Each structure stands twice: as structure tokens, then as C-alpha cells.
Amino acid sequence: MDLAWSATDSAFRDEVRAFLQEKLTPELRLAGRLMTSVYADHDASMEWQQILHERGWAAPAWPVEYGGCDWSLTQHYIFSRESTLAGAPSLSPMGIRMVAHAIIKFGTDAQKDFFLPRILTGEVFFCQGYSEPEAGSDLAALSMAAVDDGDDLVCTGSKIWTTHAGEANWMFGLVRTSRSAKKQQGITFVLIDMTSPGIQIRPLVMTSGEKIQNQVFFDEVRVPKAGVLGQIDDGWTVAKYLLEFERGGGAASPALQAMAEEIAAVSAKAPAPGGGRLSDDPAFARKLADARIRTEVLEILEYRVLAAVAEGKNPGAASSMLKVLATELSQSLTELAMEAAGPRGRVYQPHATWPGGPVSDFEPPPDGYVSGDAWQAVAPLRYFNDRAGSIYAGSNEIQRNILAKAVLGL
Amino acid sequence: MDFNLSNEQELLRDGLGRFLSTRYDLEKSRVAAKTGAGWQPDIWRGFADELGILGAALPEDVGGIGGGPVEVMVIADALGHALVVEPYVDTVVVAGGLLRRAGGPAATALLEKVVAGTAIVALAAAEPGSGEQWQDVSTLADRDGDEWVLSGSKIVAMSAPLATHLLITARTSGGLSLFLVETDSATSGIETHNYRTVDDRRAADLVFDGLRLPADARLGQDGQAWPSLTQARDEGAAAICSEAVGCMRKVLADTVEYCKQRQQFGQPIGSFQVLQHRMVDMYMELEQAVAAVYLAVLNLEAEPNARARAVSAAKATVGRAARFIGQQAVQLHGGMGMTEELAIGHYFKRLTALQFEFGSTDYHVARYTELTKA
Numbered sequence: 001m002d003l004a005w006s007a008t009d010s011a012f013r014d015e016v017r018a019f020l021q022e023k024l025t026p027e028l029r030l031a032g033r034l035m036t037s038v039y040a041d042h043d044a045s046m047e048w049q050q051i052l053h054e055r056g057w058a059a060p061a062w063p064v065e066y067g068g069c070d071w072s073l074t075q076h077y078i079f080s081r082e083s084t085l086a087g088a089p090s091l092s093p094m095g096i097r098m099v100a101h102a103i104i105k106f107g108t109d110a111q112k113d114f115f116l117p118r119i120l121t122g123e124v125f126f127c128q129g130y131s132e133p134e135a136g137s138d139l140a141a142l143s144m145a146a147v148d149d150g151d152d153l154v155c156t157g158s159k160i161w162t163t164h165a166g167e168a169n170w171m172f173g174l175v176r177t178s179r180s181a182k183k184q185q186g187i188t189f190v191l192i193d194m195t196s197p198g199i200q201i202r203p204l205v206m207t208s209g210e211k212i213q214n215q216v217f218f219d220e221v222r223v224p225k226a227g228v229l230g231q232i233d234d235g236w237t238v239a240k241y242l243l244e245f246e247r248g249g250g251a252a253s254p255a256l257q258a259m260a261e262e263i264a265a266v267s268a269k270a271p272a273p274g275g276g277r278l279s280d281d282p283a284f285a286r287k288l289a290d291a292r293i294r295t296e297v298l299e300i301l302e303y304r305v306l307a308a309v310a311e312g313k314n315p316g317a318a319s320s321m322l323k324v325l326a327t328e329l330s331q332s333l334t335e336l337a338m339e340a341a342g343p344r345g346r347v348y349q350p351h352a353t354w355p356g357g358p359v360s361d362f363e364p365p366p367d368g369y370v371s372g373d374a375w376q377a378v379a380p381l382r383y384f385n386d387r388a389g390s391i392y393a394g395s396n397e398i399q400r401n402i403l404a405k406a407v408l409g410l
Numbered sequence: 411m412d413f414n415l416s417n418e419q420e421l422l423r424d425g426l427g428r429f430l431s432t433r434y435d436l437e438k439s440r441v442a443a444k445t446g447a448g449w450q451p452d453i454w455r456g457f458a459d460e461l462g463i464l465g466a467a468l469p470e471d472v473g474g475i476g477g478g479p480v481e482v483m484v485i486a487d488a489l490g491h492a493l494v495v496e497p498y499v500d501t502v503v504v505a506g507g508l509l510r511r512a513g514g515p516a517a518t519a520l521l522e523k524v525v526a527g528t529a530i531v532a533l534a535a536a537e538p539g540s541g542e543q544w545q546d547v548s549t550l551a552d553r554d555g556d557e558w559v560l561s562g563s564k565i566v567a568m569s570a571p572l573a574t575h576l577l578i579t580a581r582t583s584g585g586l587s588l589f590l591v592e593t594d595s596a597t598s599g600i601e602t603h604n605y606r607t608v609d610d611r612r613a614a615d616l617v618f619d620g621l622r623l624p625a626d627a628r629l630g631q632d633g634q635a636w637p638s639l640t641q642a643r644d645e646g647a648a649a650i651c652s653e654a655v656g657c658m659r660k661v662l663a664d665t666v667e668y669c670k671q672r673q674q675f676g677q678p679i680g681s682f683q684v685l686q687h688r689m690v691d692m693y694m695e696l697e698q699a700v701a702a703v704y705l706a707v708l709n710l711e712a713e714p715n716a717r718a719r720a721v722s723a724a725k726a727t728v729g730r731a732a733r734f735i736g737q738q739a740v741q742l743h744g745g746m747g748m749t750e751e752l753a754i755g756h757y758f759k760r761l762t763a764l765q766f767e768f769g770s771t772d773y774h775v776a777r778y779t780e781l782t783k784a
Contacts, residue, residue: 131745134673135674136744136745137744138674161745204749204751205751206748209750213749270541271539271543273541273769274542274773274776275543275546281772281776283772283776284772338766339770339772342541342766343565343766344566346607346766347607347608348605348606348608361444361445362606369603369605371565372565380762383762384608384759384762387737387758388745388748390741391740395741395744397682397684397685
């Protein structure tokens with residue numbers, strides 16, 4: 001047992017650094033650094049995915065036969081950490097990190113052959129259709145109807161919190177194919193072509209002003225049965241498998257570490273509330289140290305879970321724990337960034353940031369004026385958007401329920 | 411000991427509450443804030459003419475009613491409950507206090523206009539290097555014959571884009587001083603960058619490069635502005651503590667109502683114990699914030715150290731409550747709490763911004779620590 005890197009790991013880190021140094025253009029770095037949420041600007045994200053794909057690194061966690069990388073666990077971690085620290089824009093999690101794993105496990109050969117290569121190139125861009133207005137935490141209560149009609153399922157209903165629905169050309173979603181006593185039964189996992197007739201998208205304006213989330217309406221949309229993943233009426237099995245990837249599929253600690261390091265760097269220059277430098281302010285310094293300690297510990301915790309996954313074990317309820325810890329730590333860090341930003345953290349200036357979607361009701365100043373530094377413009381938007389962390393992918397209350405039941409047997 | 415409002419104060423509260431519930435539409439006010447003028451001048455006219463609240467806490471000799479901190483508390487609470495963006499605290503409480511204590515013909519004439527609703531006054535105090543220390547002023551006011559010449563810069567001057575007059579802190583050879591500028595007349599030597607804040611107010615960064623002002627632009631005694639400035643800041647802090655309480659009342663009521671209505675797992679989510687306890691914690695934070703407002707308001711006219719200690723205790727308490735209640739209200743509303751579609755998202759942003767206004771939570775804890783050292 002040890003934490004030291006082998007010579008191979010160190011060489012790999014140098015290789016990744018050299019790649020990032022060469023391929024991450026200043027513009028892409030900005031798109032990564034100035035992200036206001038977990039979602040990068042769509043175009044920047046796809047451009048970066050293309051560059052990674054050319055190197056064979058777009059989906060390192062996939063099995064090698066489908067285009068993944070034969071990396072050790074440490075190498076996966078190194079890649080994720082170096083990319084984040086270099087300011088690479090994040091890739092959309094929906095395709096590569098989520099539905100692809102379900103397609104690999106449950107898909108037909110035809111589905112694998114069609115989707116997996118296209119997900120890698122970005123030709124197919126997925127959004128997620130799980131939540132409905134009346135089925136959020138209680139996801140199994142979903143009611144979007146899918147009526148059997150020959151070779152098709154005819155879908156009517158609506159999905160909500162669909163990230164980047166407007167940019168996506170495919171959706172993976174859950175529909176109700178039959179009603180039985182147990183609501184988890186009768187759900188089917190479908191892959192829906194977003195260009196099908198009968199689909200309407202309504203963007204939702206978030207508190208940050210960004211339009212990334214959407215409500216999607218389906219009016220008798222025909223989905224060929226060839227688009228069913230797994231068995232009809234047994235979609236819950238697929239969804240549960242996938243949810244564990246959504247909650248614990250990747251390591252959050254590199255991004256949290258990058259956030260903490262940025263706060264440490266800016267606090268050495270920012271004024272403290274009581275005078276002097278913020279980094280010398282004992283109250284602030286303690287809060288930052290506490291967050292960094294939690295980050296270091298989370299890193300080891302994530303590492304242990306990933307090690308178990310690498311041995312072929314299912315992350316199981318541990319993914320719920322990682323989701324709670326990582327999102328709440330991230331929220332602490334966004335609070336600290338707001339505190340570091342001082343009076344300027346209150347200025348609304350999305351033009352100095354790189355949001356994940358268009359911003360409504362905002363005209364940038366004609367001369368492009370920015371009050372303070374870009375990180376101060378990012379701070380409030382990230383703080384607002386990051387409130388989603390404890391809500392999405394199963395609220396943290398739901399995760400604690402899962403842990404109480406699955407781990408503690410309560 | 412008496413925590414009851416007088417009959418007049420109850421009338422003030424009820425009249426303003428009625429006015430806001432019938433005339434102040436949340437959506438309309440956001441449109442004005444985002445894509446319109448930044449505020450609704452007709453609402454301000456209503457405050458001046460129909461309600462008379464602009465003079466409620468100002469002296470009778472400038473046309474006011476002669477009330478005090480309790481009147482401000484009642485008004486700010488109601489404004490917070492309706493999420494009013496119009497600059498009551500900036501103009502009436504902060505600038506009003508500074509003008510009143512400065513005295514002199516210019517200040518008195520301007521106060522009359524404030525009461526009448528025809529002048530909006532904003533304070534420019536914070537600077538790029540000052541952080542929250544308003545006494546750390548680098549802006550200089552040099553005497554040149556009959557004029558003052560100002561150079562320096564100010565950041566996040568709240569309500570400055572709406573203002574007819576600015577109050578600017580600057581350092582003369584005598585020390586920290588206060589200057590009054592009519593915005594229309596200052597056409598050269600001042601560079602203004604107006605913007606919106608995250609809580610849908612307007613503010614500006616200002617750069618003075620040889621801004622020339624007449625000799626009588628300096629208000630009060632030369633070099634003696636700090637005691638009045640720190641008092642104004644405490645009065646502003648106490649007012650927004652009360653505003654925060656109004657916001658939090660609304661947010662808690664909306665959250666409880668939502669949790670009674672919203673069904674998941676075949677029952678209202680408000681029936682889950684973990685959410686019940688969360689809402690009880692929100693309630694207890696709110697009650698402490700209410701008590702903290704009394705602590706501040708009833709000490710606002712005490713000697714400076716007692717006043718500062720009480721205000722810091724209140725602002726720190728309200729800052730903590732605003733953070734917890736705002737965050738949990740969003741959490742319990744789920745995704746909908748993160749949108750602009752429900753009131754909750756707008757209130758959350760105000761509850762976030764006010765934690766940093768007139769001294770952040772950490773600033774006030776630090777000041778309280780200093781004031782209570784043995």
C-alpha cells in the first residue's frame with residue numbers, strides 16, 4: 001500500500017502535460033477557467049473533445065475495444081487532474097460519461113456500432129430525459145407515456161431539467177410503457193432522435209441568467225423500438241446502473257483542488273474584510289484550510305472507490321457518499337470565492353465569464369468594461385449555479401436516504 | 411421594556427404593506443431592473459406623495475415627520491418582503507443621515523428634495539484597494555484657488571446610476587472629507603461605468619481625473635467625515651438587516667407552502683421529517699435575525715462603540731441567517747428554486763448580496779472581536 005507514483009506514472013504525467021501545453025489554446029483555457037457551472041460552453045467543449053479524440057483520449061474510461069484507454073487507475077486520475085489544472089473545458093457528461101456505459105452494458109450490437117463511435121466524434125450529442133415536473137426526487141413516479149404501436153413507441157409527455165436540450169441531437173430517457181403495482185416496473189429506457197416531429201423545447205432561465213436547462217415537450221413522438229435500451233418495461237435496471245455513473249463516475253477532487261488553489265492564489269492579493277491581505281485573515285485562512293483538508297481527504301476516498309471499481313466492483317452506495325461530499329465541498333468553495341471577491345462579487349457581468357449557455361436580458365457594456373478581475377465576475381454566477389449540486393442527480397437528501405438504507409441497514 | 415409599535419408606526423407598516431401588495435409587482439419590477447431604467451420612478455413618487463415614507467425618519471424642518479430608527483425598521487422590513495429595488499436605504503437612510511449630520515444650506519436643500527422624492531442621492535465610498543475599510547481612502551481632494559480637484563476611483567457605488575447627486579469620500583490635507591456633486595453638472599473629470607448587480611440593483615464604478623468642484627461642495631468639517639460616515643454605514647447595515655428579515659419571512663412562508671403542496675412518493679414533501687427539521691431551523695434563524703434587528707435598531711442612537719458592537723452582532727447574525735435560509739429555500743424548492751420563474755430565485759439573490767453589503771459577515775465578526783477585546 002502506498003500513494004507514490006511509479007516512474008511510468010511520472011512519465012505519463014509529463015506526456016499529458018506536454019499534450020495540454022501544445023493543444024490547449026489560450027481560448028480553450030479561458031473557456032475552461034471562466035466556466036460558471038459544471039458545464040462548459042458547448043462549442044468550446046466540443047472543440048476540445050475533437051482534439052482529445054484525435055489523440056484517442058476522449059473517453060479514456062471506456063473499454064479499450066470501444067475506444068477507451070488502457071490506463072492504470074493512477075493514470076486516469078493524473079489525466080483528470082492535469083486537464084483540470086491546465087484549465088481544459090469540461091466535456092459534456094451525458095454521452096461519454098453516462099449513456100455510453102449503459103449502451104456498452106445493455107446495448108445491441110447495432111446500437112453499439114451506431115452510437116459509440118459517433119459519441120466519440122461528437123456527431124451524436126446526448127441530453128438526458130429523466131426528471132418530469134411531477135417526478136423529481138421520486139423519479140420512478142415518471143409518467144411520460146409511451147404507447148406500443150407496431151414497430152414504434154408513441155411518446156407523449158414532458159421532461160424537465162434537460163441540460164443542453166437545444167444543442168443535443170439525441171436524448172436518453174425514461175418513459176412509462178405500462179402501469180403496475182410497483183412503479184419501478186413498466187419503465188422503459190429509450191434513445192430518442194431529437195429531430196423527430198412533435199418535440200418542443202422551452203428554455204428555463206436560471207438565477208445566473210443562463211439558459212442551459214430546458215423543459216422538453218413530446219406530442220405523439222414516434223420512437224422506433226430499435227431505440228429501446230435493454231428490455232421494454234425493464235428500464236429501471238438500466239437507469240439504476242447509469243445513475244451510479246452519474247453520481248460517482250468520475251473523480252471530483254481534481255476540480256475542487258483547482259478551485260481551492262485559485263482561491264488561495266487570489267486571496268494573497270485581495271483585501272481582507274478587517275484590513276490587510278485576505279490570505280492573512282485568520283478567519284478566512286481557517287475556512288480555506290478546512291476546505292482544502294476536506295478536498296485532500298475526498299481525493300483519497302475517491303481513489304479508494306475508483307480502485308474498487310477498477311477491480312470490477314460496482315461503486316454501489318459509495319457513489320451516493322461521494323456525490324454528497326463532493327457537491328457540498330464544492331458549495332463551500334464557491335462561498336469562499338464569493339467572500340474573496342469582496343464588493344465586486346456583487347457585480348453582474350457575465351460577459352467577463354464563459355457561461356455554459358446563452359444569457360438572457362443582458363447587454364454587455366459597449367466598451368467591454370469589467371469591474372475588477374474575471375474571477376470576481378465568475379464568483380457569483382458559479383455560486384448561484386452550484387446550488388444545483390445538492391439538487392441534481394438525486395438530491396442530497398435522497399442520497400442520505402440511500403446511504404441510511406443500503407449502508408446502515410436502517 | 412416595550413417591543414410594541416406605536417399606533418402611527420402600525421399605520422405606517424399597514425399602509426406601506428397595502429401599497430406594495432397592490433402596486434409592486436415582482437415581475438414588473440424585475441423587467442424595470444433588468445431591461446428598463448433600473449427602477450420604477452412612479453413607485454418612488456408614490457413613496458413620496460401617497461405614503462410619505464421618504465420623510466418618515468427625517469427631521470420636520472426639511473419636511474419630514476421626525477421619526478427614527480424604528481420607522482426605518484418598519485419601512486425596510488416591508489420593502490424587503492416585496493423585494494423592492496428602489497434605493498430607499500441608499501438615499502434616505504445612508505445619504506439622508508450623512509446630509510443631516512453635515513448640515514449647511516446645500517445639505518438642507520437637498521434633504522428637502524429627498525423628502526419630496528425629487529432627488530436620489532448615492533454614496534461612493536468603497537475603493538479598489540479599500541476592501542471593506544471605508545476609512546482607507548486614496549481619492550484625493552486638492553484645493554486649487556476657489557475649487558476642489560478630485561482624483562481617484564470608487565467601486566460598486568450602489569444606486570449611483572440612478573442618482574441626481576453623489577456623496578464622495580475623499581482625503582483633503584485635513585483628513586477624510588465628504589463632497590457633494592450634482593451628477594448633471596459633473597460632465598468632465600469623471601468617468602462612469604454603470605452596471606447591474608446580481609440582485610437587480612444598479613451600481614457604478616467611478617474614476618475621477620481632475621473633477622473640479624466649487625468650494626462649497628465639501629460638506630461638514632474639513633477632515634472630520636469619519637464619525638458620520640461610520641454611523642451612516644451602521645445605519646445602512648441596520649436597515650438592510652431589517653430588509654433581510656422581510657425577505658426571509660417571505661422566503662420561509664413560500665418554502666413551507668411549497669413543501670405542503672409538492673407531492674413526491676405519494677405524500678407532501680413537507681411530511682418528511684428531515685425537511686420539517688430543516689424548515690424549523692430556518693424558522694429559528696429567522697427569529698434570531700428578528701431579535702438581532704431589535705438589538706441593532708434600539709442601539710443605533712447609543713454612544714459609538716455600543717452602537718457599533720450591536721450593529722456588528724446584528725449584521726453577523728443576519729448574514730448567517732440570510733445564507734442558511736436562502737440556500738435551504740432553494741434546496742427545498744429543488745430545481746424550480748434555481749430558476750427565475752418563482753419568486754424564490756430572486757429573493758435568494760438579494761439574500762446573497764446583502765450578506766456583503768455595509769460590511770460582510772466576516773467584517774462584522776472581526777469588528778465585534780476588536781470591540782469586545784478585554
